[in-house]
Amino acid sequence: MxxxxxxxxxxxxxxxxxxxxxxxxxxxxxxxxxxxxxxxxxxxxxxxxxxxxxxxxxxxxxxxxxxxxxxxxxxxxxxxxxxxxxxxxxxxxxxxxxxxxxxxxxxxxxxxxxxxxxxxxxxxxxxxxxxxxxxxxxxxxxxxxxxxxxxxxxxxxxxxxxxxxxxxxxxYEKKEISAVCPLEDLCEEDVETALGLIREAKRPYIFVGGGAVLSNASEELYEFVKKVDAPVCDSLMGKGAFPGTDPLYTGMLGMHGTKTSNYGVSECDLLIVVGARFSDRVTGNAKKFAEHAKILQFDVDVAEMNKNVLITEGVVGDIRVILRRLNERLEQLDHTEWIQKISEYKEKYPLTYHPDLLTGPGAVEEIYRQTHGDALIVTEVGQNQMWAAQYYKFTKPRTLLTSGGLGTMGYGLGASIGAKTARPEKTVVNIAGDGCFRMNMNEIATAARYQIPVIQVVLNNHVLGMVRQWQDLFYGKRYSATVLNDSVDFVKLAEAMGAAGMRATTPEEFREAFAKALTADGPVVIDCQIDSDEKVWPMVAPGEAISKAFDEEDLEAGKKQ
Incomplete structure (x- = not known):
C-alpha cells in the first residue's frame, strides 16, 4: 500500500x-x-x-x-x-x-x-x-x-x-522482524587456553563489567563464579550482574572501589575480566594495575582487547555464550585459602560513614531498606553516583541506571522517567546531587504532566560535591566555582512544577519522607540537606595504583599516598 x-x-x-x-x-x-x-x-x-x-x-x-x-x-x-x-x-x-x-x-x-x-x-x-x-x-x-x-x-x-x-x-509492505541472536561462534583454541589459565590459578579474581548485563548473562555468570570459586568485584556498569549480597562479592573496583577489591585484584594471580573495558577510573595507574596477575578478558568487541591494559589471553564473543561454553567444560575448583584471605579483608576494611547525621551513604542505605533492594535506582554523576554504587546492594541486572562512561550530569531524571514508563510496576528512585539536579530539573514538569511517580532524592550539600572533594584533597582547598550556596528552594520548585516536595535534615526526617514518597501517586522531590564537606571514601589519587586506596582514617593518620 x-x-x-x-x-x-x-x-x-x-x-x-x-x-x-x-x-x-x-x-x-x-x-x-x-x-x-x-x-x-x-x-x-x-x-x-x-x-x-x-x-x-x-x-x-x-x-x-x-x-x-x-x-x-x-x-x-x-x-x-x-x-x-x-x-x-x-x-x-x-x-x-x-x-x-x-x-x-x-x-x-x-x-x-x-x-x-x-x-x-x-x-x-x-x-x-x-x-x-x-x-x-x-x-x-x-x-x-x-x-x-x-x-x-x-x-x-x-x-x-x-x-x-x-x-x-x-x-510499504509490513515485514516480520526476526530476533537478533548472539553469535555462537567462538575460537576453540581461545576457549581451551582460557580453561587452562583458570585451572592453573591459585588466586583468581573475577571482575564483572557492563557486558555481562547487556548480554543477559547473570545466570551463567553465577554458575561460573561458583565453579571457579573466586571472589568477585564489579565496575559501575556491571552492578547487579552478580548479586551484591553474595559472600563472594567484594564491592566495586577502582577509584572509589572498596579496599578489599582494590587490594585483592592487586594481589591475585589471574584476573578474569567479564565484559569490562578497563576504564581509567577502574585501573588507576594502568602500568601498575594487577601487575602480579595474568589477565584473561572476555568481550564481544575485539577492539577492547589490549586497548587500555595489556592482557595475557582473551576470548572474543557474546559474554553469555562464552560463559556457557566454559561452564560446560569446567570442573568444580577450590580456592578456600584465597577466599578466606579476601574475607578477612572484607572484615578489616568495611565501608563506613557517620550514622548520626543525614549523609549520602545513610540516605542510600535507607532507600535500600525501604525498597527491600528491589527498586530501579537511577543516579546522576559524582558523589551521589558513587554512594549509590557503594551502599545499595544490587542483586539483579538492569537495576542501576547511570551514566558511566560519559559521566553526564543531568542524566538521571530523564532516565528515571524512561525507566518508570518501561517498568511501571517497579519503584524508581533517582539519586542526585544538587548540582546535577539543577541541570535538567525541568523534567519534573514532565513527570508531573503524566503523573509518573518517580522519586527524586536530592543530596543537597550546596556545592559541586565531587569537584569540591578534589579541590579539598588536591587543590589546597581552593573552591573555585563549586559553591552553590544560594536561595534556590527545591521544595517550592517541585510544588511549582506540579510535584510533591519534602525536605529532610535528619535521618529520621528522611526515613519519614521516603516512606511517604513510596505511597505517592505522582512525582516526589525530597531535598536532603547534607554537609558540604562529606566525601566519598575510599579514594585513589589520580595517577596512583589502586592498591594505594585511602580513606578518612588514613587521611587523619597522615597515610595518604
Missing amino acids: QLTGAEIVIECLKEQGVDTVFGYPGGAILNVYDALYQHQNEIRHILTSHEQGASHAADGYARATGKVGVCLATSGPGATNLVTGIATAYMDSIPIVAITCNVGVPLLGKDSFQEIDISGITMPITKHNFIVKDVEQLADTIRKAFVIAKKGRPGPVLIDIPKDVTSNQAE
Whole structure:
C-alpha cells in the first residue's frame, strides 16, 4: 500500500514492537507527529521538557528493559539537543534509535533555517547513522537501524529524514522482524587456553563489567563464579550482574572501589575480566594495575582487547555464550585459602560513614531498606553516583541506571522517567546531587504532566560535591566555582512544577519522607540537606595504583599516598 514517509516511520516502529517514544516536535518533524497522532493508542508519546531529557529517557527505557529506546527531535537545535544523550548511550553501549528530521532535500547544504548536519555531528558518537534522501529507502533503513542498535555490542543509531521525504509516498509492505541472536561462534583454541589459565590459578579474581548485563548473562555468570570459586568485584556498569549480597562479592573496583577489591585484584594471580573495558577510573595507574596477575578478558568487541591494559589471553564473543561454553567444560575448583584471605579483608576494611547525621551513604542505605533492594535506582554523576554504587546492594541486572562512561550530569531524571514508563510496576528512585539536579530539573514538569511517580532524592550539600572533594584533597582547598550556596528552594520548585516536595535534615526526617514518597501517586522531590564537606571514601589519587586506596582514617593518620 502507498504511504507517506511519515506513515512509514510509524508503521516501522510498530513492526519493531515500539510502544513508547520520547520527544519534542518542531517544524521539520511535523509530518511524523501528525502520523503519530493517528496511532496514539498504539505508540505512547512522552513530551519531555527538553530534547536532552528525551534522549536520556530513551536511554533509561533501554537500560531498564534491554529493548531499543526511541527518541524524536526536529531539525537544528532540536537535533543538537539530543547529542549529549546519544553520546551517553554510546559510551555505555546502550541501544537507542534517535529519529530526527531535517530541511527538505533541495535545501540541504544551503544554511537553511534550522538546518544542521546532524549525521556529521553524531558520526563519532553513534554506532551508525543515516540520512534518508529517498522515501523508497526509508523502511529498510529504519529496520536496519534497529538491527545495528541491538546486534553485537549495542549502541545508538541516528536516522535523519528530510521533511520532503516524510511527505513523499512509497509502497510499504509490513515485514516480520526476526530476533537478533548472539553469535555462537567462538575460537576453540581461545576457549581451551582460557580453561587452562583458570585451572592453573591459585588466586583468581573475577571482575564483572557492563557486558555481562547487556548480554543477559547473570545466570551463567553465577554458575561460573561458583565453579571457579573466586571472589568477585564489579565496575559501575556491571552492578547487579552478580548479586551484591553474595559472600563472594567484594564491592566495586577502582577509584572509589572498596579496599578489599582494590587490594585483592592487586594481589591475585589471574584476573578474569567479564565484559569490562578497563576504564581509567577502574585501573588507576594502568602500568601498575594487577601487575602480579595474568589477565584473561572476555568481550564481544575485539577492539577492547589490549586497548587500555595489556592482557595475557582473551576470548572474543557474546559474554553469555562464552560463559556457557566454559561452564560446560569446567570442573568444580577450590580456592578456600584465597577466599578466606579476601574475607578477612572484607572484615578489616568495611565501608563506613557517620550514622548520626543525614549523609549520602545513610540516605542510600535507607532507600535500600525501604525498597527491600528491589527498586530501579537511577543516579546522576559524582558523589551521589558513587554512594549509590557503594551502599545499595544490587542483586539483579538492569537495576542501576547511570551514566558511566560519559559521566553526564543531568542524566538521571530523564532516565528515571524512561525507566518508570518501561517498568511501571517497579519503584524508581533517582539519586542526585544538587548540582546535577539543577541541570535538567525541568523534567519534573514532565513527570508531573503524566503523573509518573518517580522519586527524586536530592543530596543537597550546596556545592559541586565531587569537584569540591578534589579541590579539598588536591587543590589546597581552593573552591573555585563549586559553591552553590544560594536561595534556590527545591521544595517550592517541585510544588511549582506540579510535584510533591519534602525536605529532610535528619535521618529520621528522611526515613519519614521516603516512606511517604513510596505511597505517592505522582512525582516526589525530597531535598536532603547534607554537609558540604562529606566525601566519598575510599579514594585513589589520580595517577596512583589502586592498591594505594585511602580513606578518612588514613587521611587523619597522615597515610595518604
